[in-house]
Amino acid sequence: MQRLQKNSRVVLLAAAFMSTSAIVPVGLGPLSASVAEAAVARSIVVRGNERIEEETVLSYLTIRPGQSYGAGDVDESLKALFATGLFADVQITPQGSTVVVSVSENPMINRVSFEGNKKLNDDALKTVVRSGERSMLTRAKVQSDVQNLLEAYRRSGRYGASVEPKTIERANNRVDLVFEIDEGKKTGVERIAFIGNDSFSDGRLRDVIRTRETGLLGWLRTTDTYDPDRLAADQELLRQYYYKKGYADFRIVASTAELDRESNVFYVTFTVEEGEKYQISDVEVVSSLAEVDPESLRSIVRTDAGDTFNSLRVEQTVEDLTVKVAENGYAFAQIRPRASRDYDAKTISLTYYIEEGPRAYVERINIIGNDRTREYVLRREFDLLEGDAFNRALLDKAERRLRNLGFFEKVSITTSQGSAADRVIVNVNVEEKATGEVSFGIGYSTTDGVIGDVSVSEKNFLGRGQFVKIGVGGGTDNQTYEFTFKEPFFLGRRIGFDFDAYRKVSDSNDYRDYDEDKIGGGIGFTLPLREEELTLRLSYDIYQTEISDPDNLAFGLATCGNNTNLSPAICDSIGKRLTSAVGYQFAYNTLDSNLNPSDGIYAKFGQEFAGVGGDSFYLKTSAEARAYRELLPDFGLVGKVSIMGGHITGLGDERLRVSEQFMLGGSLVRGFENQGIGPRDSTTDDAIGGQMFFAATVEGTFPFPALPEEFGLSGAVFADAGSLWGSDDDLVGVVNNNGGNVVSDDFSIRASVGAGIRWESPFGPLRADFAWPLMKEDSDRTQVFRLSGGTRF
Structure with a gap:
């Protein structure tokens, strides 16, 4: 920098752009002024111009050869020449009958550079300045650039930033324009x-x-x-x-x-x-269209009498009614919700009016700002196309869908007048955000020891709206490998398609005395039955499970009892087994957040049939329901009630294997080890699983009131209950016939209470639970403290 200062003359722009005024001969007195007003310009001479043609300079003058001119003409000519931004100085001087126009051209910018910037790189700053290489340097443009740079820093949260423009003179009337930046601290x-x-x-x-x-x-x-x-x-x-x-x-x-x-x-x-909190007193659907029966539409309405008023449910009802009525041939119908308040009773009476709307058509849909995301990814979120009947409710629905994609920082849909009174132009403005993630995780759990993972994911793969993830993970006792691909619009329809392939290797540990290697994959199709709430997933999975003795002493049931301490039930499962299964699952979701819900319901029910080829033959049924509600909103207390259960039965003459039955423990009923509950071989103390289970939880979570919010610490109190029972009869027979005995095979409830700490750390969620079993069996394995979680970078 010192060398640059010695070899170059740095001049403040304020000095470079000194204001000038026209030089007019003085000392001639009033008479001279009169004569000047009547002067005639016989010729006009331009001096000082190097890059700008003489004809260009003359074109801005109001003075013409052979015509008389006065002080007003000189003033107007000066203003016109300065307004071009081409000149740093202009002088108009009469010399006899000749008018001499002397100009000093603005320098040409050789290079634009930035110094002192770290938070915003050069490429980002160049997009906000108007001054560029091989353009004229003007005071107005540089002043505008300074303001634009300051605004860019304000947008990034730095209101103390300052910008000082400087020029470094080069040969041939060229300069380097340098913006010296002091970014300041984050505001x-x-x-x-x-x-x-x-x-x-x-x-x-x-x-x-x-x-x-x-x-x-x-x-x-x-x-x-x-x-x-x-x-x-x-x-x-x-x-x-x-x-x-x-x-x-x-x-x-x-x-x-x-x-x-x-x-x-x-x-x-x-x-x-805030106003008052309202409940819905009654709901009506009224139609002015003769062929639309309001009663036939009542099942679509998402707002019911007795519910707390919810604007989102009203909006969704309007959208659903709009689509349904349009399907019946009324493309221009409009649904207008009207609320009648009873201020004393604090209730709202809702009426959905179905009316014939104005006949307007979508002339064009303009997509702006999608530099990476392909245009069809945005267009497919619309329930209307160019040429369709215009409907504001469907635009609002599309806007909500686009926001929910997670591809955009901002989404805005506006309309403008088309080429005719009944034509509407839809403008969709989006601002994209980064959708890829490279993450590394490390953590610790009481069941798996040290755990870690590395994954690369992209939820807008190649701008096609597809999700792709590749991950590798592992810990003290396990290794995992996975690949996932999801297409939300299969064959151009709103049907989700997913494919995954995986391998999980689990070594023996404190609660499992055998090694397990599982490799497989599957495909699935998700169909929306009621958008955003009810879905149906159809799936096919195929995987191979290999159970082995870690000491390589057992080679099947015949040698199990002689060479190893494994349960005969586990020895019966040693070897490779191929499972080929089809299944379905209904899911209902009204949660306000899938990550940290505070209100809503999530429920699912599904069945899986194994026997489409392969070695396994069974029918597995599972169900789950969770409900969340804010109990004390002022204190952030959120209540949760959940229950889940399952049943599996073998088909034909095939008995179930240990790896196919349900296991139950600390992940669902805290206070117990993994696989710590249910049927167990009393001789070897190995868990062999059961055909039926249930688990229930009542929990309240709350932030710690005395700690700052940025700590991300919250507490929880809970009560868990569950049971696992009914191991496969043939599997029990294998144990009994080989000198063993199965205990805890009947329905017996286990229960626990406890408290926990949650930390939404900057590196990922961590969770510690202390649970005390209140009801247990003698053969159960308990675990008072449980730690789980990890980090992502």
């Missing part, structure tokens, strides 16, 4: 406060919005900086949250962000009016 959000909220605490509402307060872990995230676009999105998130909770009159009075320049922090305040 964080020091505090987020709410005024007017009585039903929900500040902490609960902070969880709803995306903006976060700066804390100890602020260096790991970018949402703790002020962004006006994010603040606007936060307001919408607050509205949706209150509307879904029944507060139909909720409104945001104001949202302010005050910058403390001395401390370089923002203070964000939301002022709200």
Whole structure:
């Protein structure tokens, strides 16, 4: 840099762009002024121009050869020449009957560079400046560039950034333009406060919005900086949250962000009016279309009398009714929900009016901003095409679908007038975000010891909207390999297709005395029966399971008792076994979040039939239901109730193997080891599994009130119960016939209570549970402390 300063003359732009004025001969007095006004320009001479043609300069003058001119003409000509941005200085001087126009051309930019930038690279900064190589250097353009650079840094959360433009002169009237940048420190959000909220605490509402307060872990995230676009999105998130909770009159009075320049922090305040919480008193469907029977549409309505008012359910009902009525031939029908409030009873009467809407057509759908994502990936989320009847409800539905894809940072759908009064142009603006992930995980669990994984995943593979994942993992006692591919639109229809291949090698450990090597794969098709809620998955899986004695002493049932301490039931399973199975599964999901739900229901029921070739023959049935609800929203207390169960039965003369039966333990009923519950060979103490099981949990989770939110620590109290029983009769016979005895094979409930700690650490979730068994059998294996979790980088 010192060398550059010695060899180059660095000039501030302020000095480079000194204002100039026209030079007019002085000292001639008033008479000269009169004469000048009546002067005639016999000729015009241009001097000082090097790159700009003389004709170009003359074209901007109001003075013409052979015509008289005055001071006003000189002034207008000067303004016109300066307005071009081509000249640093201009002088117009009469010399007798000749007018001399002397110009000093603005230098040409040789190179644009940035110094001092680390958080934003050169490529990102070049996109926001107008000055470029081989263009004219102008004061106005550089000043505009400075403001654009400052705005770019503000968008990245650095309001203390400063930019100083400088020029380095080169030969032939060229300059290097350098923007010296002081990025400053990140301007964080020091505090987020709410005024007017009585039903929900500040902490609960902070969880709803995306903006976060700066804390100890602020260096790991970018949402703790002020962004006006994010603040606007936060307001919408607050509205949706209150509307879904029944507060139909909720409104945001104001949202302010005050910058403390001395401390370089923002203070964000939301002022709200919650209004009353409403329940739905009654629901009606009214149709003005003669051929549409309202009663036939009642089954589609998602809002029922007695429910808490939920704007999302109203919106989904409007969309469902719109599609259904359109299928009956009314493409222009509109569904208008109207709510009649009873303020005293705090109830809302909902009426869905079906009316004939204005006849308008979609002329064109413009997709803007999808640099990577292919256009058809966005278009297939629309239930209307170009030329179809225009319907606002279907556009809102498409906008929600696009947001749920997870491919875009921002999604906005607007409309404009088409080429005719009945034509509408739909404009879809998206801003893409990174969708790939390379992750490395490491952790520890009390069952598997040290565990780790490395995976590469992409949820928008090649911009086609497909999900691909390749992963390798392992621990002290196991290794896993997996490949997953998912296509959400199979053959151009809203049918999900998935394919996976895997291998899992599990060595013997404290709760399993045999090695297991499982390799296989499968395909599945997912059909939406009721969009976003009810789905049906059809699947086919094929895999090979190899059970082996870690000491290589047992080669089957005949030698088991003589050479190893393995249960005869396990010895009976030694060797390779191919399973080929088809199945189906219904899933119902109304959770508000699949990762950290606080409200909604998730339920599934499915069956699997093995016997489509292979060595296994059985019918397996499984079911699960979970319900979540905020019990004390002010304190963030979320209640959870879950129950699951299963049954498997062998088909034909084939008996079930140990690896095919259910196992039950600490993952479902805490306080017990993995495979710590249920039928067990009393001689070898090996778990052999059962044909039937159930597990139930009641749990409450809550954040620790005395700790800052950025710590991510929360607590839980729970009660678990379950049972595993009914081992295959033939398998029990194998044990008994070889001198063993099966215990705990009857239905007997195990129960436990406990407390736990959850840590949403910056490296991934960690969980520690302490559970005390209250009901157990003598042969059960207990485990008071259980630790699980891992990290992702």
